[in-house]
Amino acid sequence: MTDRTATLRYGQRELALPIVNGTAGDDAIDIASLRQETGLITLDAGYGNTGACTSAITFLDGEAGVLRYRGYPIEQLAESSSFLEVAYLLINGELPTREQLDDFTANVTHHTLIHEEMRRFFDSFPYDAHPMAVLAAGTVGLSTFYQDSHDIFSPAAVEITSMRLLAKLPTLAAWAYKKAIGQPYVYPRNDLGYAPNLLHMMFAVPAEEYQVHPDVAQALDLLLILHADHEQNCSTSTVRMVGSSHANLYASISAGISALWGPLHGGANEAVISTLERIVADGGNVRKYVDKAKDPNDPFRLPGFGHRVYKNFDPRARIIKAAADRVLAATGADDQLFEIAQRLEEVAANDEYFVKRKLYANVDFYSGLIYRAIGFPKHMFTNCFAIGRLPGWIAQWKEMMDAPETKIGRPRQVYVGVPERAYVPIDERG
Numbered sequence: 001m002t003d004r005t006a007t008l009r010y011g012q013r014e015l016a017l018p019i020v021n022g023t024a025g026d027d028a029i030d031i032a033s034l035r036q037e038t039g040l041i042t043l044d045a046g047y048g049n050t051g052a053c054t055s056a057i058t059f060l061d062g063e064a065g066v067l068r069y070r071g072y073p074i075e076q077l078a079e080s081s082s083f084l085e086v087a088y089l090l091i092n093g094e095l096p097t098r099e100q101l102d103d104f105t106a107n108v109t110h111h112t113l114i115h116e117e118m119r120r121f122f123d124s125f126p127y128d129a130h131p132m133a134v135l136a137a138g139t140v141g142l143s144t145f146y147q148d149s150h151d152i153f154s155p156a157a158v159e160i161t162s163m164r165l166l167a168k169l170p171t172l173a174a175w176a177y178k179k180a181i182g183q184p185y186v187y188p189r190n191d192l193g194y195a196p197n198l199l200h201m202m203f204a205v206p207a208e209e210y211q212v213h214p215d216v217a218q219a220l221d222l223l224l225i226l227h228a229d230h231e232q233n234c235s236t237s238t239v240r241m242v243g244s245s246h247a248n249l250y251a252s253i254s255a256g257i258s259a260l261w262g263p264l265h266g267g268a269n270e271a272v273i274s275t276l277e278r279i280v281a282d283g284g285n286v287r288k289y290v291d292k293a294k295d296p297n298d299p300f301r302l303p304g305f306g307h308r309v310y311k312n313f314d315p316r317a318r319i320i321k322a323a324a325d326r327v328l329a330a331t332g333a334d335d336q337l338f339e340i341a342q343r344l345e346e347v348a349a350n351d352e353y354f355v356k357r358k359l360y361a362n363v364d365f366y367s368g369l370i371y372r373a374i375g376f377p378k379h380m381f382t383n384c385f386a387i388g389r390l391p392g393w394i395a396q397w398k399e400m401m402d403a404p405e406t407k408i409g410r411p412r413q414v415y416v417g418v419p420e421r422a423y424v425p426i427d428e429r430g
């Protein structure tokens with residue numbers, strides 16, 4: 001049994017702070033009374049030691065490489081579930097009955113169309129606009145067509161908004177892509193499942209029938225499952241922060257999409273492929289890029305390696321690497337980048353710099369190879385990540401809204417600027 005309190009000694013003061021126990025993983029010191037009792041705040045750049053909330057959605061153990069959604073190991077969900085079933089699980093807390101899953105699927109299926117007036121929305125962007133910019137803008141833009149459902153305290157409004165977001169993000173992403181390549185928009189089809197519908201909207205053309213390859217659809221569905229939630233990562237924390245101001249769910253999700261875009265976060269999958277392409281163009285010299293990543297004077301870091309939490313292995317990377325083999329075989333895609341990636345992983349895994357810093361391949365290292373083999377251009381990879389992460393964002397936003405302890409997020413700071421000084425008229429400066 002762990003102690004019930006932690007004692008803080010500061011000067012002549014001694015303060016007993018309560019311990020909050022989790023059902024697994026980290027326990028925490030509750031510092032809610034710290035500033036009032038001591039005048040002190042805590043400082044933790046990047047929040048590596050700071051819990052922002054209690055949560056019952058996802059558990060991960062970075063040392064043991066464990067990831068569970070609502071208690072179910074990611075390996076079992078990857079093996080036996082589907083993305084919409086996982087979305088239902090994350091949002092509702094339990095695996096659905098067959099009837100519940102059928103209803104949920106039908107609900108999502110019948111909200112995949114976006115308002116026809118949004119077609120003009122895509123025309124307002126240059127053809128080479130990054131799809132993450134279009135997705136973030138399009139997501140908050142959806143709210144202008146559904147002003148009847150902004151009430152964040154109405155369960156019905158939150159429910160329909162959740163369905164609309166799950167249903168329409170693939171349509172927004174696919175139409176952003178079609179606009180960029182000058183092809184006609186392909187409308188969603190109600191006779192297709194979630195992943196096949198995204199593939200059809202992305203790759204079908206009016207000139208011929210497009211057949212979704214079942215192995216490809218299964219691989220995409222698997223990737224969406226593996227990206228569906230990841231506790232309090234940067235983009236999820238952003239969704240919670242924005243939601244804590246009582247901004248509506250569209251606005252909160254749009255903010256999460258923007259946070260995910262960063263190359264240190266969801267943008268890494270695109271950066272991995274760019275780096276692998278650079279290595280190929282540079283004669284396949286893997287060691288050169290590993291050494292470049294180790295050079296303290298070079299800002300280059302190896303995309304797809306390292307993680308804030310996983311310090312042994314990312315369980316998702318293992319599953320994706322195995323799936324990459326199957327997709328490459330199914331699509332006959334060239335596996336030159338996959339071969340380079342495997343060599344890069346092997347060199348890094350045996351390099352003292354990477355081993356000492358516990359830098360291993362993360363979810364983004366191999367996922368881009370699958371997206372690429374499926375046919376997605378690399379600037380669409382993070383859109384796929386966002387579509388996968390959406391149910392997790394929704395679940396975390398709802399949990400934040402339902403938590404009685406939730407307040408508007410407002411961290412404090414340690415001020416290190418200049419002390420008070422008087423205003424100087426402009427003619428007396430310089």
Ligand code: SDX
Pocket residue numbers: 229230232233234263264265266268293294300301302303304305306307308309357359362363364
């Ligand atoms: C995701 O949080 C989540 O859960 C995120 C995510 C999710 O599902 O939501 O899992 C998705 O974002 C995965 C991560 C994708 N990002 C990348 O692959 C980008 C490359 N990785 C790095 O930028 C980095 O590893 C981070 C940002 C992911 C994590 O950084 P940390 O844990 O804060 O580590 P750090 O930046 O403090 O680095 C520690 C040391 C440093 O060297 P020293 O100063 O000790 O000499 O490791 C080095 C860093 O320079 N380092 C790397 C490196 N990552 C860290 N060196 C070379 N290549 C790298 N990739």
